[in-house]
Amino acid sequence: MRKTKALSGAAQDAYFRRAFKTHANLADEEREQLLGSLKREIAQLRLRLEPLPRGTPPPKPATAAPVHSQQETSAGPQAAATSARFDPFSPNVVVILRTSGRAAALAALKGIDTEEHLRLLAREQRLSIGSDVVSLSDLRAAIVSAAERRVANRMAAAS
């Protein structure tokens, strides 16, 4: 039995528009920008005919996701696949640190449970962490410390 269907062209655009409409916090122009960006990058998408119930984790890919080096995740098809699942700009570590403090920033990073994603987030948010940090808890702490240095750096320039 067919479980998915392919969408492309106008049908794909219409699907994206419907999906964006469910996000009331997006402005019209942001929706259009997102749509434009997706139209350029995605030629065809495959939709489940019966969506998974809420709270169901998505099925794991047939093969385990490879652990990318920093170079690999910054460019190339593997990076695109990774970034399609993971948004390295969320949570905004600097914003959480400044509004809610260090503990809250660490807590927000707890939801990210792979070294690859933590390193990707750090790189995309320009939070410099050492390559020798390995454990997830040390990585999270290093990210928050880097955010603290970034905030201090900005405050120094504005004094």
Add this chain to the structure above:
Amino acid sequence: MTRFLAVSNRKGGVGKSTISVMLAHAAAAWGRQRVLLMDLDTQCNASLMLLGGEGWEKASRSGRTIADYFYDRFDNVAGDESVYIVNNVGDVAHPRTAPGRVSLLPGSLQLEDIQGELYLKQSKKDLHADAVALLVRSRMKRLMRHFGMDYDLVILDCPPGLSFAAHAALDMADHIVVPFRPDFVSQFALDRVALLIERVENAEQLASIPFAERRYACLPNCLTGAGHERLLLEQIALDHPLLATRLPVLDSIARAFDWDESKKSMEQKYAEALAHLRKLHTEVFAGTQRRAKSA
């Protein structure tokens, strides 16, 4: 009552002149206002957008520039300042019966030299350097304000950096739009211009001023929709009032300022950028009116 709106950022290349001209067109066409744009930038980009190269050169040769105005009237503000103004500039057609129009006090390559000369002229009076700077700045403010009577709105297109004219414009403006590009150094530039505008010395003092009481609002410009832009805007929004209008990178904005003598409608000129300009116009004018009422 005349409102003074400055468009400023110490950083260059953020779209100050483009936004000044767009707001001038919008205020004249949709707000039906008599608008004067004062080009305080020695690059004269706003003047070139509104007059074209030949028109600006002609104005410059006939002594109709801001540098001429400052120099001629520095010691004697009184007199007919309209001789320095070029009326009905730009390529947007306004109906004859409509009151809205755009006038220009053209920019000048000489403005920086003139400011230095005026400073030296004043320093002969045995004043301390700071007092001389203050004197030059307040005289410039007076000269700028002198135009107020004939216009509903004066837009001050500020230069990057901090000349006496830029200081004077920031001091006297009722409301200041600070355009910026979402990149790393922009947040530093915003911090610095905010300190100047609010006349405070550090980030802590700035933080103590509620957003609603600040004279400025920041305008994100040239957005591409990239993730790092969202990140930066969220960070900037912690410290500075941000306009809800977000201007994307659009060919129609860049091309709107290719000099063209033929008059056209706002729709023809701004094409797909029109909706963004409408939103910006509404938001900026709501802000300036709110400030005028509270003042």
